[in-house]
Amino acid sequence: MARPEPSGGSSGIGAVLQLLQAEFADVTISKIRFLEAEGLVTPARTASGYRKFSAADVDRLRYVLTAQRDQYLPLKVIKEHLGAIDRGLQPAAAGPPVAPTSLPQTPGQPVADDFDATGTELRLTRDELRTAAGVPAGLLDELEGHGLVVAVGNHYGGDAIVIAKVAAELAAYGLEPRHLRAFRTAADREVGLIEQVTGPRRTEQTAELAALTVRLHTALVRSRLPRP
Known part of the structure; x- marks a missing residue:
């Protein structure tokens, strides 16, 4: 009932x-x-x-x-x-709440909703982030050193989980955090371009423009890869 x-x-x-x-x-x-x-x-x-x-x-x-x-x-x-x-952690059947080990993934082309502000943003401690992402302290140190993962105050957002996990997967191909600074630079430029249109504050257009820039970025990378 x-x-x-x-x-x-x-x-x-x-x-x-x-x-x-x-x-x-x-x-x-x-x-x-x-x-x-x-x-x-x-x-x-x-x-x-x-x-x-x-x-x-x-x-x-x-x-x-x-x-x-x-x-x-x-x-x-x-x-x-x-x-x-x-802070966005999930209640557990026993013991303290835990950080999610996975976040919703974007199927296909990104849309505006993928960049919209959520009702509850995760605020993780460093240990909670490491546990959720399954990465060693050394990798997280390097990601922070290169500005790829940034704490706000003493907490990290949910995107830090994705960044740390993907960085760990790229490390298996020999790509270290220092090689990933170009992605941070590209993201900063895309955000700067969006802010030229919307201003520094989030508006109704922000999420739509973010989705469009990421779609363009994806298509450009795909177009430049060698054909099979």
């Missing part, structure tokens, strides 16, 4: 309690309020101060209650797990 979900965009604490009691018989309003006080869930508030829980809030509560019931995890550890999920 499918579990009930909140109706509309948000639900009051009483409705959320009814939803959760179908799975967690011992949950109470006091428990939900306690989890909020501990910073594990942050429902919106109406002008009158009433809590309004979104579907994402309810899923978050389910995660907390499940981790307590099935894994006996303390709230401190669960809060760390939630922080990892907020």
Whole structure:
């Protein structure tokens, strides 16, 4: 039987309690309020101060209650797990959330949607990136040294997984990170060309232009390869 979900965009604490009691018989309003006080869930508030829980809030509560019931995890550890999920990592059946080991691939010619901003961008630590990409620390050091993988603050985006994986595959053909700087330069030039049209801020045209430039790049490379 499918579990009930909140109706509309948000639900009051009483409705959320009814939803959760179908799975967690011992949950109470006091428990939900306690989890909020501990910073594990942050429902919106109406002008009158009433809590309004979104579907994402309810899923978050389910995660907390499940981790307590099935894994006996303390709230401190669960809060760390939630922080990892907020960075785009995926919940695991047991243990902390993990970074995806593969990202959606673009079939055929790239389209604008492939370059559109996603709702949740990955923010990986260095160790999480290495694990997800399956690359040694030395290779990642070289990729960073040549500007092919760049951290924003202390985190890396999901594209860093793809770059590291492809670099490792190219290394099997004798192409080292220092040989790949031309790709970074070409990408920088293509981005510069796009910004000449759209400006430095992302616009509705940005993703479409990015798809067109990559399609052109692919066709040019293909046209210059020796014919079989």
